[in-house]
Amino acid sequence: MKRLLKCxxxxxxxxxxxxxxxxxxxxxxxxxxxxxxxSADWTLATPKDAAPRGRWWQIFQDPxxxxxxxxxxxxxxxxxxxxxxxxxxxxxxxxxxxxxxxTLDAGGLVxxxxxxxxxxxxxPKRSLTSYSxxxxxxxxxxxxxxxxxxxxxxxxxxxxSAGDLATVDLSLHAELASDYFxxxxxxxEQDVLERTVENYxxxxxxxxxxxxxxxxxxxxxxxxxAQFESATTQATEIRLKRATLExxxxxxxxxxxxxxxxxxxxxxxxxxxxxxxxPAALLERRPDIAAAERRVAAANADIGVAKAAYYPAFNxxxxxxxxxxxPNHLFTAPAQAWSLGPSAAVNLLDGGKRRALNEHxxxxxDEAAAQYRQTVLDAxxxxxxxxxxxxxxxxxxxSQQAAVTAAADSTAQATHLYDGGLAxxxxxxxxxxxxxxxxxxxxxxxxxxxxxxxxxxxALGGGWQRKDGLGPATAAATD
Numbered sequence: 001m002k003r004l005l006k007c008x009x010x011x012x013x014x015x016x017x018x019x020x021x022x023x024x025x026x027x028x029x030x031x032x033x034x035x036x037x038x039s040a041d042w043t044l045a046t047p048k049d050a051a052p053r054g055r056w057w058q059i060f061q062d063p064x065x066x067x068x069x070x071x072x073x074x075x076x077x078x079x080x081x082x083x084x085x086x087x088x089x090x091x092x093x094x095x096x097x098x099x100x101x102x103t104l105d106a107g108g109l110v111x112x113x114x115x116x117x118x119x120x121x122x123x124p125k126r127s128l129t130s131y132s133x134x135x136x137x138x139x140x141x142x143x144x145x146x147x148x149x150x151x152x153x154x155x156x157x158x159x160x161s162a163g164d165l166a167t168v169d170l171s172l173h174a175e176l177a178s179d180y181f182x183x184x185x186x187x188x189e190q191d192v193l194e195r196t197v198e199n200y201x202x203x204x205x206x207x208x209x210x211x212x213x214x215x216x217x218x219x220x221x222x223x224x225x226a227q228f229e230s231a232t233t234q235a236t237e238i239r240l241k242r243a244t245l246e247x248x249x250x251x252x253x254x255x256x257x258x259x260x261x262x263x264x265x266x267x268x269x270x271x272x273x274x275x276x277x278x279p280a281a282l283l284e285r286r287p288d289i290a291a292a293e294r295r296v297a298a299a300n301a302d303i304g305v306a307k308a309a310y311y312p313a314f315n316x317x318x319x320x321x322x323x324x325x326x327p328n329h330l331f332t333a334p335a336q337a338w339s340l341g342p343s344a345a346v347n348l349l350d351g352g353k354r355r356a357l358n359e360h361x362x363x364x365x366d367e368a369a370a371q372y373r374q375t376v377l378d379a380x381x382x383x384x385x386x387x388x389x390x391x392x393x394x395x396x397x398x399s400q401q402a403a404v405t406a407a408a409d410s411t412a413q414a415t416h417l418y419d420g421g422l423a424x425x426x427x428x429x430x431x432x433x434x435x436x437x438x439x440x441x442x443x444x445x446x447x448x449x450x451x452x453x454x455x456x457x458x459a460l461g462g463g464w465q466r467k468d469g470l471g472p473a474t475a476a477a478t479d
Contacts, residue, residue, distance in 0.1 A: 020145035022152075022304025027293050028369040030376045033279050038387035054463040057177050059272050060450075064265070065180050068253055072176050073169075075254025082168040089161035096154030099147045102139035102316075108132065131330055134321020134337070141314040141342070149304035156298035163291025166464050170287065174458040176252045178451045183245040184267035185447030186238050191266055192439050193235040200228040200432075207425065220425040227429050231436070267446060271390065271453035277460060282379050285461035289379055292372040299365040306361040309354045312346035379459065386456035393449045400442045407435035 057069045072079065109132045142148055207224040210216035250260035283289055322335040329335055347354070414431035417423035 019143065020148060020304060021307035022145065022149045022301050025297055025300045028296055028372055030283075030373050032283075032376075033380070036279060036380075036384055036387060038384050038391060039276060040391075056457050056463040057173060059274075059457075060177070060269065061272075062180075062269070064262075065177060068176055068180060068249065069173055071253035071255075072172055076172055076252060077254060079169060079172055082165045086158075086161045086165045089158045093151075093154035093158040096151045099140065100142075100151060102137050105136045105138075107134060107136065129325060130323065131325070131327050132321060132323040132337075133330060134319060134323075137316075137318040137320075139316045141316055143314050144308035144311045145304050146308035146313075149301040149308070153298040153301035153305065156294045156301060160291040160294035160298065163287040163289075163294060166287035167291065170458060170462040170464065172252060173462070174454050176249060177454045179245050179249050179252070181267065181269075181450040181454065182447055183242055183249065183262065184265060184269075185443055185450075186242040186245065187264045188266040188268075188443045188446075189440055190235065190238045190242065190264070192436070192443065193231060193238060196436055197228065197231045197235055200224070200231050204228045216425065223425060223429050227432070267443070267450070269450060270446075271449050274453065274456055274460070279380060279383075282383070282461065283376070284466040285464065286375075286379050287461060287464050289372070289375050290466050292368070292375040296365065296368040296372050299361070299368040303358070303361045303365060306354070306358045309347075309357060312344045315343045317341060317343055382459035383456065386452055386459050389452035390449065390456060393445055393452060396445050397442075397449065400438065400445055404435070404438045404442050407431070407438040411435045 055066075055069070057065055109130070111130050113128045113130070140147060204221075204224040204227075207216050207220050211218060211221050246260065246262055247257040249262065250257040253260070277285065283293075317339070319337070319339040321337055322330045323337050324330045324332070324335040411428070411431040411434075414423060414428045418425060418428045
């Protein structure tokens with residue numbers, strides 16, 4: 001026993017520091033521009049008070065939005081699903097790491113055996129009883145790095161799941177913010193349409209009165225009624241859109257739509273400035289990019305696991321126990337039994353299975369690397385789209401304000417000419433419709449500017465930073 005220990009300990013230490021067949025991991029290179037194409041008008045905030053942080057929606061300074069976002073964090077069921085998936089990945093990582101340690105099983109056995117009478121040399125007793133108790137230790141000596149790479153892949157996938165969780169969290173909060181601002185935009189449009197419907201109702205009544213005394217023609221009455229009914233239809237359609245958004249917000253906050261209501265409140269906000277970042281910073285700011293990179297690292301470790309299957313598996317087995325024919329003899333010195341020794345096994349023929357597994361591991365790595373590069377490209381595109389939207393919508397807002405002013409003046413002039421008998425009523429209706437469309441377009445642009453701001457924050461990763469969940473130091477430690 002002592003000799004075995006003297007020889008086995010140095011051998012074990014030597015074997016544990018042996019091979020690792022996983023390729024040296026380096027994150028796949030990606031093409032990174034020095035700046036965004038659409039960043040010319042992007043405000044660089046100094047100090048960076050406009051930089052999104054953990055509760056990034058607070059940058060909009062809307063208490064009602066803050067309360068709704070908190071409810072998403074607490075009660076959204078899709079977020080709870082993502083949390084459970086992360087917990088699963090964490091448990092899987094711990095399962096893989098458990099192979100670092102030996103397994104120790106305790107067992108006991110009582111058996112009774114009947115012997116054949118027809119054997120060549122029958123024993124005096126034709127039945128035997130045996131009692132045994134013992135500890136069985138089994139440990140895989142990780143010569144080729146299979147266990148290390150398997151555990152490494154588990155940790156990498158756990159970190160990838162943490163990135164997935166952060167991505168779901170960001171997407172849900174951004175979706176709520178977008179729905180909220182669209183709903184507030186609908187409230188503003190509803191206000192315009194309700195005032196317009198009331199004005200059209202009065203205009204219809206006035207036109208009808210004029211017709212009754214002979215100062216207006218019947219087509220004027222029909223046109224006024226058509227205008228009134230059309231505006232009423234538009235107002236009803238906005239109510240339908242608002243109801244649908246309210247239901248969506250209820251579900252995002254984990255509540256049945258039947259018991260949820262948001263008071264009407266017109267959109268009265270302008271997009272806050274968002275601090276500029278460089279394209280390279282997205283690699284640290286976007287949780288989906290971090291998750292994709294960790295999957296590449298896990299696939300790299302899987303290659304090491306697959307390669308190790310070509311080589312012998314070494315195990316250290318030990319048994320310590322007692323065995324006796326009588327239970328009262330179990331704990332006596334003669335009943336002691338033990339064994340200790342290494343074992344090795346190598347597969348000589350598997351029909352090409354190991355080769356296929358290695359090819360699968362390499363293909364999985366190539367797939368993960370391509371998905372990582374595509375995720376980075378998509379991120380760059382989302383930032384460019386959001387910056388372009390904010391830049392061009394700001395210009396649209398200026399020109400549309402001028403259009404509203406001109407349309408209001410046109411309506412006033414047409415009404416004045418009609419009252420003086422110098423124009424027909426169709427001129428008034430046309431001017432009023434142009435003004436209504438101009439005001440609704442102005443509100444639509446204002447709403448789209450707010451949602452574009454939300455999209456930009458989402459495209460920048462919200463308030464997430466790689467160090468929050470997948471710090472580079474942690475990644476390096478597991479590579």
